Each structure stands twice: as structure tokens, then as C-alpha cells.
Amino acid sequence: MEKEPSTPEIQTQQNTNLNNPISRKLNKILESRIENDKELLESLKTLSMFFPENSIRSRRNLRSDIEKRSLVLNEEFLGAFRNVKEQLDDISSIIGSMSECSDNMLTRLKQVKLQTNELISKTNKLQNEKKDIDNKLKIADKFIEKFQLQSDEVNFLTPKKDGSLHPEFFKVLEKVRTIHENCKILLRTNQQTAGLEIMEQMAINQEAAYERLYRWMQNECRLLCSDTVEISDFMSTALFTLTWRPILYKYILDEYCNSRRNAIVKLFIDALTKGGPSGNPRPIELNSHDPIRYMGDILAWIHQATASEHEFLRSLFRKFKNNLELESSIKSSLGVIMDGVCRALRVRIEQVLVSQQDTILYKISNLIKFYDFTIRQRIDESCELIQTLVEMYQLSYKMFLNSLNIHATRLLDKIEPPNFELLPNEEFRRTLTLIKDIFDSYNNSVVSVNTKKDDYVQILDCVIEPMLQMCSLSAVNLSAIDMAVYMINCIYSIHSMLSLYEYTDSKLEKLEAQIDAHLDTLCNEQAYFILSKTDLLDAFKIIQSHDKKVRGPLVNVLGMDSNTLKSAMSKFDIYLAAPDNLIVSQFNLLLGSSIRLKLKQKSVRLVSDAYKLIYDAITDPENGYSNSNSIVPRTPDQTLKLLS
Amino acid sequence: MSNSTNSGPYNYTYIFKYIIIGDMGVGKSCLLHQFTEKKFMADCPHTIGVEFGTRIIEVSGQKIKLQIWDTAGQERFRAVTRSYYRGAAGALMVYDITRRSTYNHLSSWLTDARSLTHPNTVIYLIGNKGDLEAQRDVSYEEAKQFADENGLLFLEASAKTGQNVEEAFLETAKKIYQNILDGSLDLNAAETGVQPKQPMPKPVSNEAKPSDSQCSC
Ligand SMILES: Nc1nc2c(ncn2[C@@H]2O[C@H](COP(=O)(O)OP(=O)(O)OP(=O)(O)O)[C@@H](O)[C@H]2O)c(=O)[nH]1
Numbered sequence: 001m002e003k004e005p006s007t008p009e010i011q012t013q014q015n016t017n018l019n020n021p022i023s024r025k026l027n028k029i030l031e032s033r034i035e036n037d038k039e040l041l042e043s044l045k046t047l048s049m050f051f052p053e054n055s056i057r058s059r060r061n062l063r064s065d066i067e068k069r070s071l072v073l074n075e076e077f078l079g080a081f082r083n084v085k086e087q088l089d090d091i092s093s094i095i096g097s098m099s100e101c102s103d104n105m106l107t108r109l110k111q112v113k114l115q116t117n118e119l120i121s122k123t124n125k126l127q128n129e130k131k132d133i134d135n136k137l138k139i140a141d142k143f144i145e146k147f148q149l150q151s152d153e154v155n156f157l158t159p160k161k162d163g164s165l166h167p168e169f170f171k172v173l174e175k176v177r178t179i180h181e182n183c184k185i186l187l188r189t190n191q192q193t194a195g196l197e198i199m200e201q202m203a204i205n206q207e208a209a210y211e212r213l214y215r216w217m218q219n220e221c222r223l224l225c226s227d228t229v230e231i232s233d234f235m236s237t238a239l240f241t242l243t244w245r246p247i248l249y250k251y252i253l254d255e256y257c258n259s260r261r262n263a264i265v266k267l268f269i270d271a272l273t274k275g276g277p278s279g280n281p282r283p284i285e286l287n288s289h290d291p292i293r294y295m296g297d298i299l300a301w302i303h304q305a306t307a308s309e310h311e312f313l314r315s316l317f318r319k320f321k322n323n324l325e326l327e328s329s330i331k332s333s334l335g336v337i338m339d340g341v342c343r344a345l346r347v348r349i350e351q352v353l354v355s356q357q358d359t360i361l362y363k364i365s366n367l368i369k370f371y372d373f374t375i376r377q378r379i380d381e382s383c384e385l386i387q388t389l390v391e392m393y394q395l396s397y398k399m400f401l402n403s404l405n406i407h408a409t410r411l412l413d414k415i416e417p418p419n420f421e422l423l424p425n426e427e428f429r430r431t432l433t434l435i436k437d438i439f440d441s442y443n444n445s446v447v448s449v450n451t452k453k454d455d456y457v458q459i460l461d462c463v464i465e466p467m468l469q470m471c472s473l474s475a476v477n478l479s480a481i482d483m484a485v486y487m488i489n490c491i492y493s494i495h496s497m498l499s500l501y502e503y504t505d506s507k508l509e510k511l512e513a514q515i516d517a518h519l520d521t522l523c524n525e526q527a528y529f530i531l532s533k534t535d536l537l538d539a540f541k542i543i544q545s546h547d548k549k550v551r552g553p554l555v556n557v558l559g560m561d562s563n564t565l566k567s568a569m570s571k572f573d574i575y576l577a578a579p580d581n582l583i584v585s586q587f588n589l590l591l592g593s594s595i596r597l598k599l600k601q602k603s604v605r606l607v608s609d610a611y612k613l614i615y616d617a618i619t620d621p622e623n624g625y626s627n628s629n630s631i632v633p634r635t636p637d638q639t640l641k642l643l644s
Numbered sequence: 645m646s647n648s649t650n651s652g653p654y655n656y657t658y659i660f661k662y663i664i665i666g667d668m669g670v671g672k673s674c675l676l677h678q679f680t681e682k683k684f685m686a687d688c689p690h691t692i693g694v695e696f697g698t699r700i701i702e703v704s705g706q707k708i709k710l711q712i713w714d715t716a717g718q719e720r721f722r723a724v725t726r727s728y729y730r731g732a733a734g735a736l737m738v739y740d741i742t743r744r745s746t747y748n749h750l751s752s753w754l755t756d757a758r759s760l761t762h763p764n765t766v767i768y769l770i771g772n773k774g775d776l777e778a779q780r781d782v783s784y785e786e787a788k789q790f791a792d793e794n795g796l797l798f799l800e801a802s803a804k805t806g807q808n809v810e811e812a813f814l815e816t817a818k819k820i821y822q823n824i825l826d827g828s829l830d831l832n833a834a835e836t837g838v839q840p841k842q843p844m845p846k847p848v849s850n851e852a853k854p855s856d857s858q859c860s861c
């Protein structure tokens with residue numbers, strides 16, 4: 001506590017003390033904390049080891065002791081250090097040799113590195129070469145694959161012992177073909193030799209294979225001779241493949257057609273003569289007494305056979321592309337196949353035709369035409385079957401027209417005057433019935449409208465003219481009225497029959513004109529008849545030719561006096577009351593009420609025209625009739641009204 | 645390309661010939677078309693003479709090719725169509741259920757069919773246009789009775805909807821096939837309307853000719 005105020009003094013003391021070495025030393029000693037000085041402690045500890053007792057002597061000897069000790073220690077140190085040095089020397093020499101060694105190695109490494117570089121580049125080169133060679137190998141393999149046949153493939157191309165072909169045949173053949181084709185590419189490269197060689201080899205393979213295929217196919221075709229055939233896929237493919245060899249293809253097609261043609265002929269003859277098993281269905285020829293049925297059955301058989309063969313051909317050609325060319329191939333092959341039946345068919349048709357006439361001939365010709373049309377759709381039109389049908393149609397139609405002509409000439413052979421009924425005669429009516437039959441069969445006919453039209457015209461031309469000619473000839477000795485009535489009756493019969501059928505218009509028109517011409521004759525006759533029966537004919541004739549200027553008034557003409565006229569007019573009046581009483585007797589023989597009506601109307605007009613002429617003359621004051629009204633009490637109009 | 649047994653529509657064991665008859669307009673051609681093409685032809689022209697269709701069916705595991713002749717119903721073709729009954733194994737006789745007259749003519753058709761075909765020919769009566777129920781003019785029962793009395797198979801069908809069309813053609817074939825199994829149909833002739841296919845030589849053979857093809861060609 002007392003020290004507190006003295007602190008600055010101490011400091012000043014200290015400051016002064018600093019300048020005094022002793023005090024400094026003292027201070028230092030005082031300040032030093034011995035317990036903290038490790039070095040000192042260590043030294044003291046060590047000292048205590050060899051300084052056991054604090055004696056003078058020992059204090060005197062302390063220094064030398066320490067020096068001795070130091071010497072010992074130094075000597076020890078020297079010894080130890082020598083050791084170290086020796087060892088270091090050892091190490092140094094080892095390191096020296098190591099360095100030498102590594103130097104050595106380094107140079108060797110450098111050398112090796114040099115050598116390895118060479119090796120690597122060599123290896124790389126070799127590796128590249130290997131790659132090249134591998135590629136070449138691959139290419140060669142591919143080449144062989146592409147341009148050569150494997151041994152089993154070669155086997156597939158060779159027929160088995162039994163002549164059959166391997167299922168892979170076509171695949172391999174196609175490959176051969178492709179190789180051959182590809183060789184052409186080879187020839188454009190610098191591989192020409194290989195190309196040529198392979199090409200030749202493949203050509204040989206190919207030809208041999210086609211040849212084998214051809215033989216196989218030929219055999220197959222020869223087996224196709226039963227009623228129906230089944231064409232295997234293999235066979236259709238075979239045919240398609242053969243198209244690469246057009247000649248072989250054609251031969252095979254011929255072979256097929258031949259087989260089928262033979263089969264069809266046999267089947268046809270069987271159907272005609274034998275029929276089915278145990279005679280059912282019955283042979284077609286059993287119906288030969290019924291010509292239409294017989295012909296129909298034969299032609300239907302041919303049609304059905306054509307359809308079946310068409311199907312078989314379709315299946316034969318099923319591996320082909322469906323196009324026009326194929327269509328025509330099928331059609332022409334069908335033509336060849338159906339060729340075979342033509343002779344038998346022709347013979348049978350001709351046999352039937354010779355014993356038939358008229359309508360039957362006509363029906364047969366229609367039937368043939370129908371089948372010509374039907375079968376033609378499937379088959380080549382130039383083939384013999386169609387030719388045969390066309391010819392047979394022409395023949396039957398010609399024979400039909402012939403038989404019509406025979407009728408016509410027969411008509412003209414027996415010309416006899418008509419009987420009192422003024423009707424067409426027997427022969428005429430028979431001919432008419434014949435035409436009717438023919439036309440009826442047309443209505444039932446199976447041919448097209450165009451044919452029908454042409455035929456109608458031809459048939460009518462062939463028969464109608466001779467019929468009319470016959471009528472005229474047989475009527476030559478008749479009176480004009482009889483002749484006209486007879487002619488009208490004949491023409492009318494024809495007309496009314498024809499009017500039932502189509503395509504007869506122009507003919508009907510002609511006939512109508514002819515009827516009208518005869519009708520005019522009859523009208524005149526009728527009008528004359530009435531005028532003469534009513535005693536007006538003379539007056540009419542006089543008036544018609546009277547010329548007032550030359551001969552003066554009519555009243556002065558002989559037979560034209562009022563009285564004569566009055567009595568005639570009263571007769572005319574009676575006629576007017578019952579016009580039907582005054583009809584030419586033959587007119588009742590006229591066929592057809594329409595004709596009679598027409599006749600009546602026309603003749604009425606003529607009569608009323610005549611009356612008008614007379615009326616006008618009598619009422620004409622210049623003609624000098626004073627009492628004209630009492631002579632002709634009725635005006636022409638009134639007369640016409642009464643008459644119609 | 646292989647010669648395996650299955651070569652699609654060209655492989656069959658028998659050919660059966662059918663004929664379709666009946667008045668004009670009853671739908672004969674439509675039935676055939678429906679059967680072969682599975683389509684209805686709404687405006688089908690009158691058949692001229694005869695037409696022809698085929699289809700392969702299967703009966704009891706046998707492939708059978710049906711060769712079907714569709715005849716014209718128009719009277720004027722009667723003389724022609726009569727020739728096609730010959731050798732038919734099946735006859736489909738069709739009437740139109742909406743037109744009684746077509747039903748009334750059946751007996752005349754049946755007479756033709758009986759006199760012009762094999763006694764074993766299967767005759768199947770089809771009442772067509774079954775879809776036009778509202779216009780029906782012939783009852784099912786009446787036609788069924790007619791069929792029973794005459795020993796005919798009978799179905800009502802529609803060429804328009806296709807209903808029962810397949811059945812009629814197939815059942816006819818089944819019956820024919822039954823007749824073959826019974827032995828009442830002789831197979832060895834083209835003229836029965838049933839033709840066994842030619843014993844097929846496999847795509848092989850020079851020597852391996854089938855023993856039964858002793859053909860003259
Ligand atoms: N609604 C209906 N119409 C039918 C059916 N079948 C046919 N038709 C129609 O009846 C008409 C005559 O059919 P077609 O098949 O031509 O008759 P078709 O019997 O062959 O006649 P033809 O050849 O003259 O003998 C056609 O207009 C058809 O559309 C049917 O099932 N239902």
C-alpha cells in the first residue's frame with residue numbers, strides 16, 4: 001500500500017539503474033526466473049549428476065571436470081560422427097552407383113524406345129494388311145455366294161432318281177438366272193475373265209435345268225387327260241418359269257392343250273353315245289329324234305366344257321401376271337383345246353339340218369347363234385370352234401331361207417283363181433302360219449335384237465313378195481271389184497299378222513299403201529253403184545262434162561229436165577234414209593271391219609261430192625231450173641250429215 | 645415356292661355341279677353372287693341364257709369345288725336352260741316369297757328338274773327375299789309343306805342380307821356328299837355332276853405315275 005505513491009520514484013530509480021551495469025546485471029538476475037529457464041534447468045540437472053558434493057575441490061575441479069567431460073563428450077561425438085560419416089560415404093557410393101546405373105538404363109531406354117517405334121509402325125502396317133485381307137476374304141465369300149452355287153443347291157437342280165424335282169428347284173434356278181444376269185455387270189468391270197467363266201457355267205446349269213423342267217412338265221401334261229384336272233402350284237410355277245425359254249414354253253402349252261383336247265373329245269363322244277354310268281344321264285344321242293333338244297344338249301355340253309376348261313386354264317396360269325396378254329393366252333389355248341370337238345360337232349349338226357325344214361331350221365340356227373355369242377366371250381374368236389359355229393349358223397340359216405324360198409316357189413307353182421268368198425287360198429294361209437311360227441319362235445328366241453331385226457326384213461323380203469305376186473296372178477281373171485276385194489283380203493291377212501310383231505313397220509306401211517290403192521278402186525265402184533242405183537249417174541256425168549257456153553243451160557240438155565231429176569232425187573232420198581242398203585255385194589266379203597269402215601267413209605265422201613256437184617249445177621240460175629229447191633231440197637251439207 | 649399340300653383355291657377333292665332354277669326375277673343370280681362374292685347386287689340384269697360361278701367349300705374335311713350354273717328364268721330361254729340340268733348333282737329351286745306366282749310355278753320347275761336330272765340329284769327349295777317380310781305373299785308353313793310332300797330340302801333365305809344363303813348351298817353339298825358315302829352316287833363319271841379330282845401326281849414322277857390313270861393320251 002505504501003508503495004503505491006512511490007511508483008514513479010521506483011521508475012526513476014530504475015531508469016537511473018539501467019545505466020549501472022551491476023544493477024543491470026543484478027536486475028537481470030533478479031528478473032530472471034530460473035524455474036522458467038529450461039536450458040538452465042537442464043544444465044543444472046546435468047551438473048548435479050557429476051557434481052555430487054559441493055566441496056572446494058570439487059569446486060576447483062569443476063572446470064576441468066567440465067572440460068574433461070566436454071572432451072569425453074566431444075570424443076564420443078567424434079566417434080559417433082565418424083560412424084555417420086562412414087555410413088554416409090557408403091550411401092554416397094551407393095547413390096553414385098545407382099546414378100550410374102540409371103544413366104545406363106536411360107540410355108538403354110532411349111535405345112529401346114527407338115527400336116519399339118519401328119516395331120509399332122511395323123505392327124500397324126501388318127494390322128492394316130490383315131484388315132485388307134479380311135475384307136478381301138469377305139468379298140470373296142460374298143462373291144462366291146453371289147456368283148456360285150452351293151453344293152446342295154447344285155443337287156436341288158438335279159432331278160431325283162424318280163424324275164421328280166426338288167421343291168427348291170425354282171429358287172435355285174432363279175438364282176442361276178440372277179447370277180447369269182449379274183455376270184453382265186462383272187463384264188463391265190475388270191473381272192471379265194471371271195465374268196465370262198461364271199456366265200458360261202451358269203448358262204450350262206440353266207440350260208440343263210430348263211431341259212429337266214421341260215421334261216418334267218411334259219410328263220405332267222401327258223397325265224392331264226381325265227375329266228377334271230387339278231393344277232398344282234408347282235406346275236403353274238413351272239409353266240411360268242418356262243416363259244424364260246419361249247420355245248419350251250410354247251411346246252409345253254401345246255402339250256397341255258393337246259392332252260386336254262384329247263380328253264375333251266373322248267368326253268364329248270362319251271356324252272353323246274354312252275351317257276353317264278349305267279346310262280344316267282342318258283346319252284345325248286338318245287334325244288336325236290327331237291332336233292331342238294338334241295342340238296340344245298350338244299351345244300350346252302360344249303358350252304359347259306368350254307367353261308370348265310377355261311377354269312382349268314385359269315388355274316394353270318395362276319402364277320402369271322393378270323393382264324391382257326394372259327387373257328389372250330388363255331383364250332387362244334382354250335381355242336386349241338376345243339378344236340377337237342369341232343369335227344364331231346359339225347357332223348352332228350349337219351346330220352340334223354338335212355332332215356329338217358322351216359321353223360325347226362330357223363330355231364336351230366337361232367340356237368347355234370346363241371351359243372356362238374355365249375361361247376365367244378371366253379374363247380379366241382378365230383378358233384375353230386367359233387368358226388364351226390359361225391359356219392353352222394350360216395348353213396342352217398341358208399337352209400332355212402332356202403326352205404322359205406321353196407315355199408314361195410310352191411306358192412307360184414299352183415296358181416288357181418280364188419273361190420267365191422274371195423279369201424286367200426290354203427297355200428297362202430299355210431305360208432302365213434309359217435311366218436307366224438317363225439316370228440313366234442323369235443319371240444322365244446335367245447338371239448340379240450339386232451339379229452332379230454335383220455332376220456325379219458330378210459324373211460319378209462323372201463316370202464311376202466311371192467305371196468302378193470301369187471295373189472295378183474290368181475286374180476287376173478276377176479272383175480275389178482272382185483280383184484280389189486280379193487287383193488285387199490290377201491294383203492289385209494298379211495298386214496294383220498305382221499302388225500303383231502316388232503320391226504315390221506316399213507313393211508306394214510307398204511302394205512297399207514297397197515290396200516289403200518285397192519280401196520280407192522272400191523270406193524269409186526261404190527260411189528258409181530249408188531249414183532247409178534239412184535239414177536243420178538247420167539246427170540252426174542252430163543254435169544261433169546257440161547260446158548254452158550257451148551251448149552247453153554243444163555235444163556235444155558236431154559235427160560236433165562226437172563221431172564227426170566226430181567224422180568232421181570227421190571230415189572236418192574230413199575238411199576239417204578237407209579244408205580247401208582246400197583252396198584256392192586262383194587264388199588261384205590271384205591275382211592276387217594276397219595277396212596269396211598274406211599271404204600264406207602271414203603265412198604260417202606265421193607257420193608256427197610257428186611251430190612254437191614249436181615246441187616251446185618241445179619241451183620245455178622244460169623242453168624235455167626225455175627224450181628231448183630223442189631228438185632234438190634237438201635243442201636250438200638245436210639246430205640253429208642245424213643250419210644255420216 | 646413349295647409343293648406343300650395346301651395350294652389354296654386350286655385344291656379340291658370333288659367337283660359338284662349345281663343348277664339354279666326358278667322364275668325370272670326371283671333372285672337366282674343374286675343368290676349365286678352372294679354365295680360366291682359375299683355381296684348383294686342390287687340392280688342385277690336379267691340373265692341371258694346361263695351364267696357360271698364357282699367356289700370351293702369344305703364338307704366333312706373334304707374340299708369340294710362347286711360349279712354352279714345360274715339359268716335364265718325368262719320363258720324364252722327355257723329351251724336353252726333345259727340342257728343344263730344334265731348331270732347336275734344339286735338343283736336349287738328358287739321362288740320369291742313376295743310373289744305368289746313364282747311359288748305357283750314351282751311344280752312345273754320341279755317336273756323339269758325331276759325329268760331332266762339324275763334320280764339322286766339333291767333338290768333344294770329356296771324361298772328368296774326373306775328380308776321383305778312386310779310384302780310376304782307365301783307363308784313359311786305352306787312352302788314347308790310343299791317341300792315335305794315332294795321330298796325337298798327347304799329354307800327361306802335372302803340374297804340381300806345373305807341370311808341362309810351359305811346354308812342352302814352347303815347343305816345341298818352335304819346331302820350330295822352323304823349320297824356319295826352311301827354309295828348311291830357313282831363317282832367314276834363326269835356325267836353324275838360329281839367328279840373326283842384327278843389323282844394328283846405330286847410335282848414329281850416319271851415312274852411314279854398313279855396306277856389308275858390309264859389314259860389313252
Ligand atoms: N329385297 C331383296 N331383293 C332381292 C333379293 N334377291 C334378289 N333381289 C332383287 O330381285 C331382282 C331380281 O334378281 P335376279 O337375281 O336378277 O333374279 P334372277 O332370278 O336371276 O332373274 P333372271 O336372271 O331373269 O332369271 C334384282 O333387282 C334384285 O336386286 C333379296 O333377297 N331381297
Ligand SMILES: [Mg+2]
Pocket residue numbers: 672673674689690691714715716717
Ligand atoms: Mg339371273
